[in-house]
Amino acid sequence: MKKYLLLPFLFLAGWVSGQSLNGAWKLVSQNGNQVTAQEFIKIYQDDYFAFGAKNVSDNAFIGAGGGPFHFADGKYSETLDFFTLNPLQVGTTTPFKIELNGNKLTLSANTNDGMLVETWEKISEDKNELTGNWVITGRKRDGEISRSTPGARRTIKILSGGRFQWIAFNSETKEFSGTGGGTYTAVNGKYTENITFFSRDNSRVGASLGFDFQVIDGEWHHSGLSSTGAPIYEIWTPYAKGYQPPVK
Template identity: 85%
Template sequence: MKKFLFLPFLFLVGLVSGQSLEGAWKLLSQNGKAVTDQEYIKIYQDDYFAFGVKNVADNAFIGAGGGPYKYEDGRYSETLDFFTLNPLQIGTTTPFKIDLSGNKLTLSADTNNGMLVEVWERISEAKDDLTGNWVITGRKRDDQISRSTPGARRTIKILSGGRFQWVAFNSETKEFSGTGGGTYTAKDGKYTENITFFSRDNNRVGASLGFDFQVIDGEWHHSGLSSTGSPIYEIWTPYAIGYKPTK
């Protein structure tokens, strides 16, 4: 009889662990206070996360962070590859208490600044041909393709739930080069970005950029004109394959 007493508990643990975080999320409250003056968008995909923060009133960029996360057996932790709000925390791993119920996510942790409790709401978990976490590994110039192997210095682009965010950073030196993000669509070989935040120039917020795309042998070939009108051709590889950590 005692054996069966554990079955409901094990079932619930399995149910919670089986829920996926993948998709795009918006921060609703922090330490019990509603978040209204700033917009936090967080994307989870392929065991990686990234978030960007801006002021709602003037679209001014506030900060960004991200890195690998682990969510298994009811346990959740984040490791920071980049974090503009406090670069000294890059490389650290923080365990969180997690409560995931439908499209509501509550994360709580004891941090250096005291207890942190965040409540997030999932915006979307939609997927398409480009859903994934990518790292740039190639460019074409004058019909010649040059390839590279990303190390500590790399540029990633994470897409999930109809949201995207790119980030350029160096996880060893803790240098941050820039980030931007927003909503996107990818259908029938056409990829369109609608910028909602941009660390280098918030005047770009509201702009839409259209590109062509193909997925060839598992890699994303991205081509068109940049925001300055220059032709671009980029090759993005799934992060888990393209990124080679330095030892």
């Protein structure tokens, strides 16, 4: 089976008006072969996408990619902000084609290795008050809050369809610092992450982390203990508001 990550991304054609990509998707077949040895999860939300992939047998991290996508008038394109397999592709924009039948996306591309056909199945499009694409803009230390304006170097967290993924990267230097993701719940001020992949340490897969959260003036205030037991207090801003593209 050709490796999915050899392609920057998915080619889309034949869109059904009124449908939305927002939510979480899983790759189920490639060129007619069922995908069972690897798990690829892709999240769409707020005009942004991210994917993470791992081996099922040992949870070894395979790769990640993502960035803004644009869909209008039946045309679709993605721009890569990060892409672990081939960082040289960061910054490139690629048009795609799609066929949508209910909760299935059939994605096809004519690659250097021939035609690639993939089928993705929507896991969920559930929403809650933390559904969105976020960028970290503040932290509290010793009772003092410090704020920053993210530019080329940033950490984002995208949540949709009951799935989350965080990514730390620099889109200007094309450096990738890490990613992790899985399932989450956000109920009555309690936010819980269940880790299903982690680029830095796959032994963390299966862990659950609980935090307190509040949405204050449209920003996500996130507090608790990190995976290493250190206290954290983070402020996440909606990506479209918090991220300031570098001036060129």
